[in-house]
Amino acid sequence: MFKNVIVRVPSQTVSEGITSANEGKPDYRKALVQHENYVSALTKLGVDVTVLAPHDEFPDSCFVEDVALCTSKVAIITRPGALTRRKEAELPDMKEALEKFNQNIETIKEPGTVESGDIMMVGDHFYIGLSARTNQAGADQMIAILEKYGLSGEAVPLKEVLHLKTGLSYIENNNLLVSGEFKNDPRFDTFNKLEIDPDEAYGANCIWVNGTVIVASGYPKIQKKIEGLGYPVLNVDTSEYRKIDGGLSCLSLRF
Template sequence: MFKYAIVKTPASTLTAGITASPELGAPDYAKALEQHQTYIRALEACGVGVTVLDPDENFPDSCFIEDVAVCTRAFAMVTRPGARSRMGEQEDTAAVLSGFYDHIEQITAPGTLEGGDVMMVKDHYYIGLSDRTNREGAAQLIAALSAHGMDGSMVEMSDMLHLKTGLSYLEENILLAAGEFKNKKEFRSFDMIEIPEEESYAANCIRVNDYVIVPEWFPKTRKLIEDAGLKTMAVDTSEFRKLDGGLSCLSLRF
């Protein structure tokens, strides 16, 4: 069960954020703020207390707070983002997390790690090796997990931005998967829900206590999740999608 979530208000510089999908257009800042408020209300409806951080105008992508920390049951790991423009985003995160955790770890150079590449399944953590997360960063996280009685493994990637761009663990051994992850040997033991290619964006959902929060406008994926016996709640993230962001990216949950 999650008790807490931390979110960061989008900065007005959001429109200058990183994107691999310029064809979707620039995000509408006012609309992004509205969607962010709806997202917060959805988290609260799932029973978590939400801490809202002020925007940081120096970092256009800083609302995607999941990437700058990994929260476990025993410690928080402050990451070292692999995107040059996001380097430094993580510096004030340790202070915030110290209000919740006694143990704060940190990824150090030459390691890079972004939280979007880390998927928790109970006490095991799958870590995607992407353009943002390298082997050294993954190895540092695995060493910290081991020291606290947990473990992790690395997952080779070729197509997705982050591991959780195409994967979401929904508890009860249910795994939502899209694209390259449908046939990965690491995930054969899960009860996999395969997302249709045209709805691949919806593979990034979040299970928050009794609900799965899903992106709005993806009815096939929502039905597949509900057919698996899970309750859903939809939130529109259209403006964050324009910057390659999804539901998990917008919060730290622990």
């Protein structure tokens, strides 16, 4: 169960965020409303939400998931692979928020790079995607830190997606949403896999929060499959964040 969530309000410069989506620039006011609805959905599910102030100098800083990994035993401050995002991990308010909830704080060091959009938690085990943003040195450091605290991890090479959780979402009880390159990956054969159709690939990024699954609005086939497993579903519109390569999990740290 999750007790706490950290989010950051999108900045007025959010339209300048990194993107490969080719879907136009996000509208700041719409992004604000969608973020407020996202926080509201989380609050309904029984978590306390810490809301950090926007930082206009960092257009992507609303995607707080990438700058830290929060586990039951340690919080790990990452070193983002995107150069324009690297200093986000050093922002004092994020460090203060992490220290409020975690006695143990560790940090990824150069030459390692890690963005936690590449990390999927399954119990005490963490799958770490090797991507353009997360390198082998970063994954090795992350695994060493996890093992120091009695946790475990393994690296997963990526071929197509930006981040591991672009194409995978673990929704507990051994249920895993899979799309694209992960459908036939033997690493995930022990899971009950819910395969996502290519036309709903973006919707594969869902988040489980205390028994409910939050699903991006507009992906009815995914929602039906999740509801078929007995999960309640909440819909949140993230269309403005899709324009800058962001999804549901990117917008929060959950622990």
